[in-house]
Amino acid sequence: xxxxxxxSYVQDLGLFRDAVQRNxxxxxxxxxxxxPRLVPAFAGDxxxxxxxxxxxxxxxxxxxxxxxxxLGHAAFxxxxxxxxxxxxHDLGAPWIVSVxxxxxxxxxxxxxxxxxxxxxxxxxxxxxxxxxxxxxxxxFTRWERVTGGLKGKAVDKPVLFGVSFANxxxxxxxxxxxxxxxxxxxGNLLRAPTGRAWVAIxxxxxxxxxxxxxxxxxxxxxxxxxxxxxxxxGALFAHKIGFLAPDIFxxxxxxxxxxxxVVGGLGSLHGAVLGAGFVALLPVLISEARDVVxxxxxxxxxxxxxxxxxAVLHGVDRFVKQPGLEPGIFGLxxxxxxxxxxxxxxxxxxxxxxxxxxxxxxKRATFRRQRxxxxxxxxx
Amino acid sequence: xxxxxxxxLAINFGGIRALDGVSFExxxxxxxxxxxxxxxGKTTIFNLVSRIYEPSQGRLMFRGEDITRVSPHEIARRGxxxxxxxxxxxxxxxxxxxxxxxxxxxxxxRFVEELLFLPRVRRFxxxxxxxxxxxxxxLDLQAYRDSLVVNLPYGVRKVVEMARALCTQPTLLxxxxxxxxxxxxxxxxxxxxxxxxxNLLGVTVLMVEHDMSLVSAVSDRVLALNYGRRIAFGTAxxxxxxxxxxKAYLGG
Numbered sequence: 001x002x003x004x005x006x007x008s009y010v011q012d013l014g015l016f017r018d019a020v021q022r023n024x025x026x027x028x029x030x031x032x033x034x035x036p037r038l039v040p041a042f043a044g045d046x047x048x049x050x051x052x053x054x055x056x057x058x059x060x061x062x063x064x065x066x067x068x069x070x071l072g073h074a075a076f077x078x079x080x081x082x083x084x085x086x087x088x089h090d091l092g093a094p095w096i097v098s099v100x101x102x103x104x105x106x107x108x109x110x111x112x113x114x115x116x117x118x119x120x121x122x123x124x125x126x127x128x129x130x131x132x133x134x135x136x137x138x139x140f141t142r143w144e145r146v147t148g149g150l151k152g153k154a155v156d157k158p159v160l161f162g163v164s165f166a167n168x169x170x171x172x173x174x175x176x177x178x179x180x181x182x183x184x185x186x187g188n189l190l191r192a193p194t195g196r197a198w199v200a201i202x203x204x205x206x207x208x209x210x211x212x213x214x215x216x217x218x219x220x221x222x223x224x225x226x227x228x229x230x231x232x233x234g235a236l237f238a239h240k241i242g243f244l245a246p247d248i249f250x251x252x253x254x255x256x257x258x259x260x261x262v263v264g265g266l267g268s269l270h271g272a273v274l275g276a277g278f279v280a281l282l283p284v285l286i287s288e289a290r291d292v293v294x295x296x297x298x299x300x301x302x303x304x305x306x307x308x309x310x311a312v313l314h315g316v317d318r319f320v321k322q323p324g325l326e327p328g329i330f331g332l333x334x335x336x337x338x339x340x341x342x343x344x345x346x347x348x349x350x351x352x353x354x355x356x357x358x359x360x361x362x363k364r365a366t367f368r369r370q371r372x373x374x375x376x377x378x379x380x
Numbered sequence: 381x382x383x384x385x386x387x388x389l390a391i392n393f394g395g396i397r398a399l400d401g402v403s404f405e406x407x408x409x410x411x412x413x414x415x416x417x418x419x420x421g422k423t424t425i426f427n428l429v430s431r432i433y434e435p436s437q438g439r440l441m442f443r444g445e446d447i448t449r450v451s452p453h454e455i456a457r458r459g460x461x462x463x464x465x466x467x468x469x470x471x472x473x474x475x476x477x478x479x480x481x482x483x484x485x486x487x488x489x490r491f492v493e494e495l496l497f498l499p500r501v502r503r504f505x506x507x508x509x510x511x512x513x514x515x516x517x518x519l520d521l522q523a524y525r526d527s528l529v530v531n532l533p534y535g536v537r538k539v540v541e542m543a544r545a546l547c548t549q550p551t552l553l554x555x556x557x558x559x560x561x562x563x564x565x566x567x568x569x570x571x572x573x574x575x576x577x578x579n580l581l582g583v584t585v586l587m588v589e590h591d592m593s594l595v596s597a598v599s600d601r602v603l604a605l606n607y608g609r610r611i612a613f614g615t616a617x618x619x620x621x622x623x624x625x626x627k628a629y630l631g632g
Contacts, residue, residue: 009509013502185495192494192501193487193508200470200481207468210430211548212456212485221491267472 015187032176036169043172049280050175051240054182054233056260056272061186062226063258064266065195067202068117068219071126072133073257076227078140078249080106080234082147085155085244090146095160103231110227114220133254140246152245155238165239175236182229183269189225190269198222199267252327259330263337265344274345282333283326290320381444383408383584384552389428389438390608398424400608401438406552411578411585411598415619416605417628422588423465424608426554429586430462431455442552456485459551463541465560465588471530475521475540478529479512482547486511515546518581519573535566542573546581553577555587559594571597592620604628 004011004018016022036043055077063069080102087098113132117125140147147153157166158174165171189195197218200208209215238244256279264275298313341348355362382405389402399421406412414422427433429440431452440448442458450458461482470478486508489501516522519539524532529540538558545553558574559567571594577583578598589595595602596616604612604625612622619625 009506009513010502012509013505188497189494192489192497192505193484194491194494196477196481197484199473199477200484203470203472204468206432207464207470208481209432209452210456210462211482211544212453213481214451214453 013191015184015191029180036172040169043168045281045284047168047172047175048240049277050172050179051233051236052257052260052276052280053179053273054229054236055257056264056276057179057182057186057269058226058229058233059257059261060264060266060269060272061189061198061229062222064261064268064271065190065202066198066219066222068222069122069126069258070129070226070254071251071258072113072129072131072136072254073226073230074249074251074253075133075136076106076110076230077234077237077253078136078246079109079227080231081238081244081249082140082153082234083231084235085153085238086146089153089156095158099232099235102235103228106231106234107224107228110223110225110230111220113227114223117223118216118219130251130254133249133251137246137249140249147246148244150246152243155242155244158239171239175240178232178236179273182232183273186229186269194218194221202267256330259334261344262334263344265346266342268344268346270349271344271346274349278345279330282330286326286329293320382406383443384586385441386425386429387439387441389425389440390436391424391428391433392436398608399428399435402605402608402610403438404603404610404613406584406586406601408551408584409578409582410600411574411587413595413599413602413616414586414588414605415590415592415595415602415625416611419607420605420628421608422605423556426462426556426588429455429460429554456548456550459549460554461545461548461550461552462554463538463545463556463558465556467534467537467541469529469537469541469544472528474526474528475524475532475543476512476516476526478540478544479515479547480508482515482544483508483511485548511549512547515543518546518576519543534561535563538562538566538570539573542577546577546583550583552584552586555585555589557588557590559589559591567591567594570594574598592616596620 006012011018016025035046055073058076059070059073062073083105084098084102087093087101088095091098093101113129117128120128141149143149144151157164158171159165160174163170165174190198197208197213200211200213201215201218201222205215241248260275260279261272262275263278264273265271294313294317297316298309301312302309337344343350384406385404387403389399390397391399402421402425404412414425416422424433428435431447431450431454435448438448439446442460445458447455447458470481473481487504489504493501516525519542521536521540521543524536524540529537532540538561542553542555542558555574558570562570574585574587574594575598578585585598599616602612602614602616602619603610604619604622606624606628611624611628612619614622
């Protein structure tokens with residue numbers, strides 16, 4: 001085990017725990033810099049991971065840290081994407097300006113949604129955001145002058161300060177820069193009074209209030225900040241998919257975002273990125289598996305004779321090529337995580353780390369917690 | 381003039397009059413205790429003071445100002461801090477993070493500064509940390525500084541919650557049943573903490589308490605309530621011997 005030896009309060013203010021941790025992240029950063037050169041084929045998939053990472057960050061602030069679960073975050077992504085493209089193509093604004101506008105417009109809409117949300121908690125809030133997302137999707141379809149309606153809208157490759165990011169590898173670096181920026185400002189907020197106030201609201205509104213936290217202001221702020229990040233992610237997403245249509249920003253996408261933060265681990269920035277990696281790469285894995293799994297199954301069953309092998313090959317093949325398999329697998333994974341690992345991938349990672357640092361003294365009971373203290377006598 | 385005064389305070393929940401015209405005054409530097417059987421309206425008074433409930437009638441005065449209509453988050457800024465009967469700590473945060481949130485009423489950094497974590501924010505954070513560390517030293521919580529609240533025993537949580545309230549640097553501290561759920565030793569310790577808070581920090585304490593040993597050990601004035609009305613007032617001894625109080629607790 002390592003113990004951080006602290007001699008000053010400043011050491012607790014850093015984003016990293018100590019030099020070792022900082023160097024690990026530096027190594028990861030260098031690895032990400034060389035990755036597209038080593039395996040250029042993956043650059044496209046990984047840049048989607050980065051964009052989803054921003055989305056995960058956005059929902060993590062709202063759901064993971066402030067405790068306001070939104071089921072309509074794809075709407076903010078859509079608002080960001082359409083605003084960006086409208087300013088960039090229709091009004092001819094510079095790239096960076098239209099990204100800023102995407103963030104600003106999404107944040108403004110976030111405030112509008114956040115205001116009625118002040119009076120709602122838990123499930124009711126989720127349903128309200130779900131309704132909001134459906135309304136926004138309808139607006140994307142009908143407001144043809146700006147969004148192009150059902151015909152959709154093509155998006156050019158990004159050109160930033162005269163430099164084109166048309167190729168996959170350049171776009172990969174652009175997304176990486178935005179993700180790191182997003183992580184940095186969110187990390188900053190979380191170690192400042194604003195972040196503490198958000199966590200306080202999540203854990204006990206009534207205590208937060210009596211410590212001087214203005215619930216209305218901080219909840220609205222969480223909504224605005226979350227929506228703003230989503231707006232930026234939307235701008236990048238628009239370039240990534242190259243073509244905007246209203247049905248992209250569906251409820252299913254919102255649920256994928258929620259899946260991201262739950263699978264990653266609620267209440268950690270690592271979780272947002274890990275969850276994003278999971279959700280963005282799972283479809284890639286599934287499509288790979290579609291080709292490979294029936295052959296394996298056939299070979300395995302081939303031991304019992306040629307007919308059995310062929311039958312199994314066809315059966316498994318028909319099963320894995322069924323449409324709608326993906327949402328099914330997503331749902332199954334979500335349920336399994338909630339049942340067996342509520343702390344998500346990041347929680348699993350922490351346990352793994354502890355296991356090796358304590359080996360052979362690790363006990364499962366370390367992470368077993370007693371049930372939360374009775375809350376039935378709470379005021380609300 | 382008294383530090384805090386409730387004047388003719390009343391509140392109705394539907395048809396139930398939980399408080400019925402209660403008045404009292406707390407002098408600066410006192411430990412003022414409210415006692416009474418279950419449902420007497422003790423905690424209701426606390427919730428009225430921290431503005432979670434709206435009073436149906438009456439006024440609350442603090443340091444010569446009317447705080448009856450002040451918004452709830454403003455109360456901490458005016459110098460009133462509280463603890464809760466059932467402990468409302470932020471459970472998945474460390475003790476230190478809980479105490480730092482207690483400094484929220486003194487937060488001065490702006491959102492944009494925090495986004496970039498400018499040197500000004502860093503300076504404020506260090507100030508908050510020093511203030512929190514003073515409270516940790518005062519209440520002997522050094523050993524628990526970095527533990528998560530969920531992993532702490534009940535008795536320690538009670539002290540942590542008191543520490544968080546002290547981090548707001550209050551003039552008036554409201555303690556809602558500080559000894560509930562504590563062992564005899566822990567209750568005695570709590571009596572020392574309360575005396576220290578009054579004598580060394582100069583904080584006025586208003587508390588609700590059932591444990592008469594704690595009440596008589598620390599209280600300067602005791603107010604007894606029953607069914608939302610005042611039935612006795614005086615020193616702990618006087619109130620304990622008051623025939624109405626005996627009747628309220630034992631019947632007869």
